């Protein structure tokens with residue numbers, strides 16, 4: 084008779100939530116970081132350290148890093164189908180690996196970390212097309228502890244069955260706090276891990292209003308005995324350390 088693997092979230096929580104922010108936008112520094120820290124939360128911020136001046140452009144993220152936020156890998160080039168000059172259709176696995184490795188080298192200079200997660204630009208995890216289409220999830224798995232995609236399910240990630248290198252997330256732009264709380268509650272009911280993908284706060288083409296972010300954060304504070312809110316790499320490390328082989 085086989086027994087189910089034993090797994091539990093920290094401090095008796097029912098599930099986990101990660102708040103992730105893409106592309107190093109100014110509103111994340113000015114609004115998201117302080118709103119999270121006021122409530123004792125830490126998030127994951129995915130940067131693109133591109134260009135010769137990457138060190139100076141990334142320097143404003145040193146304070147959040149030192150405060151305990153995760154600084155994640157989002158590639159230098161940000162290749163995806165929305166970037167018509169730089170789609171993944173013409174890339175090779177060697178090219179995407181070279182970008183990810185150099186991004187990792189640069190981030191490690193300013194933001195050294197034992198564990199770092201990756202976010203697929205535009206949620207796209209394949210290169211090529213048709214007969215040459217290939218997943219680059221195995222490339223991410225060689226270099227980083229976890230990878231955040233989008234996924235097809237609204238339910239979040241089963242802690243033991245999810246592919247840590249192609250995690251589902253909710254694209255939460257334009258959603259109300261009530262919608263988000265509903266997603267979190269559904270996730271908790273299953274004992275799963277929900278990840279929110281956030282871009283600009285009151286900014287950009289995928290905006291999240293600050294008032295909705297704060298309402299969600301206040302809910303997460305009230306539910307701290309039930310919800311473990313932590314960066315992606317922290318949750319992934321917990322899963323790896325607490326799941327049966």
Ligand SMILES: [Zn+2]
Pocket residue numbers: 105106157161204205
């Ligand atoms: Zn992006």
